[in-house]
Every structure is written in C-alpha cells, then in structure tokens.
Amino acid sequence: MMKVINYISESFTELKTNVTWSPWSDVQRYTIIVAIFTVLFSLATWGVDTVFADLLGIFYKWAKA
Numbered sequence: 687m688m689k690v691i692n693y694i695s696e697s698f699t700e701l702k703t704n705v706t707w708s709p710w711s712d713v714q715r716y717t718i719i720v721a722i723f724t725v726l727f728s729l730a731t732w733g734v735d736t737v738f739a740d741l742l743g744i745f746y747k748w749a750k751a
Contacts, residue, residue: 708716
C-alpha cells in the first residue's frame with residue numbers, strides 16, 4: 687500500500703515541478719476550437735451516414751423489384 691501512496695505523491699510532485707502548464711487563456715481558446723471541430727465532424731459524419739443509408743435504401747428497393 688505504501689508503494690501506491692508513494693507513487694501518487696511523487697506523481698503530484700512531478701506535476702507541480704516538472705510540467706509546464708499552458709496559460710488559462712490558451713486552454714480556453716483550444717477548448718473552444720476542439721468543441722467546434724467536434725461538432726462539425728459529428729455533423730459531417732451524420733450527413734455521410736444519412737446519404738449512405740438513403741443510397742442503400744434505394745439500392746435494396748431497386749434490387750427487390
């Protein structure tokens with residue numbers, strides 16, 4: 687159990703002393719950019735999925751006839 691506690695303690699120490707953190711304004715800006723890209727990418731994926739679903743529906747309807 688002491689190994690786990692020691693590991694966690696050393697991890698926090700390393701995060702405080704050795705990691706260079708970005709300024710809060712940069713973090714906010716990058717978060718907004720990622721959120722916008724995520725929404726755009728999900729809309730594009732939804733659009734492609736809808737088009738393929740419609741095309742497959744047309745194909746199966748044609749194949750059934």
